[in-house]
Amino acid sequence: MPATALRHRLLWLLGGAVLAATGAVVLARLELTRQFEAFETNARIVHRLLSQRVVQHDAIMDTLALLQPPADGPRAGTPEQRLPALYPQILSVQRRNPGQAWADAKLVNTEAESRRLKRPALGAVDFATGQYQLLMAATPSSFVLTLDLRALAPWNDWPMERERSPVRVALEHGGQQMVLQPGVNIDKTSGWFFEFRKQLAAESQPFEVVAQQRVGWAELPWARMLLWTLAVAAVLALLRQFLQQRAEQQRSQALLRLGQVARLNTLGELAAGMAHELNQPLTAVLANTQAAQRLLAEDPPELATARGAMEQASAQARRAAEVLGRLRRSVERPDPGAHVQALSLNEAVHRALYLLEPECQRRGVTPEVQSHANVQVLAEPVALEQIVHNLLMNALQALEQVPVGERRLTLSLQPQDGQGELAVADSGPGIAPEVLPHIFEPFYTTRKDGLGLGLSLCESLASGMAGRLSVSAVPPRGTRFCLHLPLAHA
8 A cells, every 4th residue: 555545544544533532532521520410419419408307406406495394394294205206316305404413424514515505516426326416405404315317317308229329428527427328339449539528507416418429431421432433433434435536536537637638739749740741742742743744834745634634733732731731730739838837846746646646556656756845947737737747657657567566656856957857767677778869759659559649749848838858767777757847936
């Protein structure tokens, strides 16, 4: 495969890979964003539900403080003893009447804190057993609720499946942690980690809700990413095929146009050659008939008849000469020097190589272009294009006669002595020394199916643009054609 075609294919593959990877990353990011938004929504719902519970505890404590029975009233039927039946998270209710002491001496400090803050205060917290105490200092009696952390969560309104959800939910306080929901795959170390932390809405129970989730690689949308990659590959394949077809169509149109111009120029060259070849014998016939006419005019036998025949022959000869003249004028090539303009010799070479790319690929030839600058020359566009095309086609046809591994085609462009030089060198079998002097002569060819007009036409076109075309042998084997045209800035 030629280097240019391989480079183009690699660029297409690289572009497709980048586009597919970019789309896959976008799909993965969208999925991660969706999962994070779902995680954050569930975490906020959990925080709100737990906050409602602890705020409810504050309200219960305030109600007990306001509605407590008289100090000298009955003890067994006090209303706070019915609270555990109404609220599953309340394990027990303790009451300290005036003159009594708390069974746990630590509650004395908690009661003092409650009186100072004028709100419920947090007592002992034991996450190991899943319990904590909430004390409300009031007059005449103070109350302590023993609460169950495990029953704190309202599971009926819980937004997730407790055992199957990937979200881990825990309560933290004072270095202790109580796990309410274990979370699936939370202990994995790979993937993406989400975390939500927020303290509950009751100052008396400053527990922090911690929600965590681990999203692994397996949870990415691999099916959609694969579908996207296949879609990108299909679209790029169709686009590349379309561009190749369009390029082939443009190349075919350019070759057709160039072929038509070449045929017209060849026809002009052929007509000029025929006119040149036939003009001399016609001139001789005309001269002889005129001489015969004069001789017969001095001969008495049938002078009138001979004179008439010679006049008719002379008229036919003139008529033939006029026909050939009209033919030559009708197919004569336009003067290439009449429309010269500044052109890039480099661009002309690249256009010709582009048109002949299928021919190069078919022969396994990779042209090498050596250029150190953009060479601007004075030339007629179509004539320059035809010269370069013919030189390259001759080189490719010569390379068909050597093995594929030995085929070399080198083009060098450079300014030299006020002229732009294009050298086309091939590693073909070369041209015999005795053939070189005749290589630009019309109708001279070494190929069986050749007309011998291609190089002659190129030499004529180059001369018409104030340039020249030369040929030389390349040792140890090969041929080198050099086109010289005036530089545009000279």
